Amino acid sequence: MFSKLTEISPLAYSYVYKDFLWLLLLIPILLLWYVLIHIKKARSINHSSVAHFENPAFNFWLWFKHFNFLLFLISFAFFVVAFSRPQDPKDVEEYKKKNIEGIDVVLTIDVSSSMFAEDFKPNRLESAKKTAMQFIKQRPNDRIGVVAYEGEAYTQAPLTTDHQLLLSLLSEIESGTVDQGTAIGSGLITAVNRLYKSDTKSKVIILLTDGENNRGDIDPLTAAQVASEYGIRVYTIGVGRNGMAPYPVQNMFGTTSMQNIEVRIDEDLLKEIATITDGQYFRAENENELNEIYGIIDKLEKSKVKVLEFKTNPPEKYYGFLFYGILLLTLYFLIDKTLLKRII
Structure with missing residues (x-):
């Protein structure tokens, strides 16, 4: 079972539900939305002197929040690929040969x-x-x-x-x-x-x-x-x-x-x-x-040969994508609800 979780080669696979992959286009849209939201949240403050801002301290928690959103996008990508039902073309061909x-x-x-x-x-x-x-x-x-x-x-x-x-x-x-x-x-x-x-x-x-x-x-x-x-x-x-x-x-x-x-x-x-x-x-x-x-x-x-419909379909390759999608999404929510609470 562990070997199935490491099988994540999206470019090498064919997909049963190829149209689902169009959802990946939402990732750059979400990323752009995230950037625009944070630009709008930025405030310009009037000060008589900018001396205090010449060497601003590195805000670890702000960057950690950006990193967490990146985890969310990656988990979303894993879910999209998993729901598209990836299959290895070699496995599909072998399945067809065995089930004719x-x-x-x-x-x-x-x-x-x-x-x-x-x-x-x-x-x-x-x-x-x-x-x-x-x-x-x-x-x-x-x-x-x-x-x-x-x-x-x-x-x-x-x-x-x-x-x-x-x-x-x-x-x-x-x-x-x-x-x-x-x-x-x-x-x-x-x-x-x-x-x-x-x-x-x-x-x-x-x-x-x-x-x-x-x-x-x-x-x-x-x-x-x-x-x-x-x-x-x-x-x-x-x-x-x-x-x-x-x-x-x-x-x-x-x-x-x-x-x-x-x-x-x-x-x-x-x-x-x-x-x-x-x-x-x-x-x-x-x-x-x-x-x-x-x-x-x-x-x-x-032309008279019948391809049999078995209960078992060609070997699926979604296990790894689904596993890492759930793992990253869980991590995202844990970080968001715990560590990032200190960000005001």
Whole structure:
């Protein structure tokens, strides 16, 4: 508590009630009033000789009275600053970070072999991982998980706030871990299973794919209905440029050559999933567009974040000002009612 009483750095603080600080302008006004009052009280006395006034004695009590009024002005300044509710900007920023309600997000990434197409550099999969990592770094307050899918779906990382671990697990995603294909429904329902028990007010899935649903026992629209029932919003992203895209193909001799393959994204399905879940569909034809899409989603979800109203406000810095204000005001009245009584 004593340390709080010594925290008086008014120029370093921000103030909740800044308008109160205008009251400090009363100090020079009061000082001017005090000076004028004492000038008027001065009397000119006619004497036949000024010999007695050549070396006037120092009037200690008169100057002590001036000093006491200065104590009053300083105490007034302390009270004004205290009632303005000073706060350290660093404390306020830290409070905001701690009291922002994060959301739960599951990144659901297609890792089928078609994600090796090189219309994104170095390929779609690496580009998807890179942009997902950037998104994670922008969401420090969120619990984020990762689901990967091709012919089957699996959880690469459960919901966690350990973003360093999350980034490491995301970087390890590879194609070919399970059966080939694109099981969009399986990927979506696996992500739903990671979220449906969450008690956060905002639950989000970002579903990324470059193809059409051709594997799995779960219909994507059925999975979307389940997500909707649990209040989970799904943003869908189709990746791949229109037309043809270069794709590495290995021949029977083990050598790899590039062939153009047709880009086939079931955009109607992705739009329907987004509509059912109150989400939004996006199409990315290059890495820059994919970055922009993640940026849009980041902004959309940040606009839904709710700053909680806690009983405890950011740490206040008024204690020292209030303490010294009371101390000086008390001292002023003690001096005025006791020691200065001898001044006539």
